[in-house]
Amino acid sequence: MSLDLTVGLVCAAAQWRLLVLLLRRFEPRLLWLAGFVLFEMLMGAGYIASVSHAAARSPHHSVAVFAAVAYSYLLTSSVALVMYTVFDAIRKHLDAGTDQARRRALNAAGSALVAAPFAAMGYGALIERTRFEVSQVDVPLDGLPADLDGLRILHLSDIHLGMFLSERELARVIDVSCELRPHIAFVTGDFISTAGDPLEACIRQLARVKADAGMFGCLGNHERYARAEGQAASLAAQAGIPILRGQAQRLRWGNSVLNVAGVDYQRGSSKATYLLGAQQLVYPEGFNVLLSHNPDVFPVAARQGYDLLLSGHTHGGQVTFEILDESVNPARFFTPYVRGLYRLRPQDTSTAAYVTPGIGTIGIPARIGAPPEISLLTLRKA
Numbered sequence: 001m002s003l004d005l006t007v008g009l010v011c012a013a014a015q016w017r018l019l020v021l022l023l024r025r026f027e028p029r030l031l032w033l034a035g036f037v038l039f040e041m042l043m044g045a046g047y048i049a050s051v052s053h054a055a056a057r058s059p060h061h062s063v064a065v066f067a068a069v070a071y072s073y074l075l076t077s078s079v080a081l082v083m084y085t086v087f088d089a090i091r092k093h094l095d096a097g098t099d100q101a102r103r104r105a106l107n108a109a110g111s112a113l114v115a116a117p118f119a120a121m122g123y124g125a126l127i128e129r130t131r132f133e134v135s136q137v138d139v140p141l142d143g144l145p146a147d148l149d150g151l152r153i154l155h156l157s158d159i160h161l162g163m164f165l166s167e168r169e170l171a172r173v174i175d176v177s178c179e180l181r182p183h184i185a186f187v188t189g190d191f192i193s194t195a196g197d198p199l200e201a202c203i204r205q206l207a208r209v210k211a212d213a214g215m216f217g218c219l220g221n222h223e224r225y226a227r228a229e230g231q232a233a234s235l236a237a238q239a240g241i242p243i244l245r246g247q248a249q250r251l252r253w254g255n256s257v258l259n260v261a262g263v264d265y266q267r268g269s270s271k272a273t274y275l276l277g278a279q280q281l282v283y284p285e286g287f288n289v290l291l292s293h294n295p296d297v298f299p300v301a302a303r304q305g306y307d308l309l310l311s312g313h314t315h316g317g318q319v320t321f322e323i324l325d326e327s328v329n330p331a332r333f334f335t336p337y338v339r340g341l342y343r344l345r346p347q348d349t350s351t352a353a354y355v356t357p358g359i360g361t362i363g364i365p366a367r368i369g370a371p372p373e374i375s376l377l378t379l380r381k382a
Helices: 003-025 030-051 061-095 100-126 167-179 199-206 221-225 229-238 268-273 295-304
Strands: 133-141 152-156 184-188 215-218 247-253 256-262 287-291 308-311 321-323 326-328 340-342 352-355 373-381
Touching: 003 030, 003 061, 030 061, 061 100, 133 340, 133 352, 152 167, 167 199, 167 373, 184 287, 184 308, 199 229, 215 256, 215 287, 221 229, 295 308, 295 352
Parallel strands: 133 373, 152 184, 184 215, 256 287, 287 308, 308 352
Antiparallel strands: 152 373, 247 256, 321 326, 340 352
């Protein structure tokens, strides 16, 4: 069962439970009951538009806003309802032996608990969504040519410039990126979220990054959903940013060759055809970097001979929190490669993958526990 279907069923069950609770508490009236049902139908339609990518294909921004509001409401209200259900069971258990003062304190604590998901959503939307962080990571690799030891790589992804990330906010990201003085820069897809988003403005800002060897990129799934793959590649080429679509470019670095290859978005439902033909882009006498929006291709890329995979797509889960030292992260439902540096096996430094949480948001316009990241990787000889 897919994650979208699972979330949809959980939200539907929660909204049904909410209706039952309202009917028990208030005298049912046909007018408000009809209004509630209509509201829930609209929220359901918004959720379907979001997960079916209909919002991404629509040129009308109002559709994307409606889908985001619906998704946010269903998710937040469902979590709040779960908390209410747990608290209500505890309250009923304690009520009999609790005096009036403690009962009031208990009710106040319950109200705060139910309000917590809405407060978290507000924090994630208003603060953490634009709390851009720089993550500097050393990547030790066996067989790294001496001339590439210390190479600084800027990695950006999942910008999603549009309704929920302004050009001014992206400009802040680019300003910080320029201060890092990378040797080379890569962007791994999802420049925009929906059709009609300011793709040209996104490319314009990315072109401001000054790296010794320039910037290279690949496309993500949202370029496909928005039917903007050709436009994105064309605009980027005009700005001096080659978008590698089943292509590779060799760069001479001292006496070494840095071979950069890129592929279009590899659909998770087509694992049997991951990186079909990409092995032909490998340069055996060079250091091979693969740009792929989807990080699930890592094992295939390693088998084909790539030394380093750079990906995004997961947003680091976008909403994640810790429970008993375990990370609760929705991205883990569909990939083991969620965020950070990965190896195929522990202590294996022959190849590596780095998955950046990216810059923007999708689904809900908030980040909780997964702040946006500007990634600076430094290659090191293992």
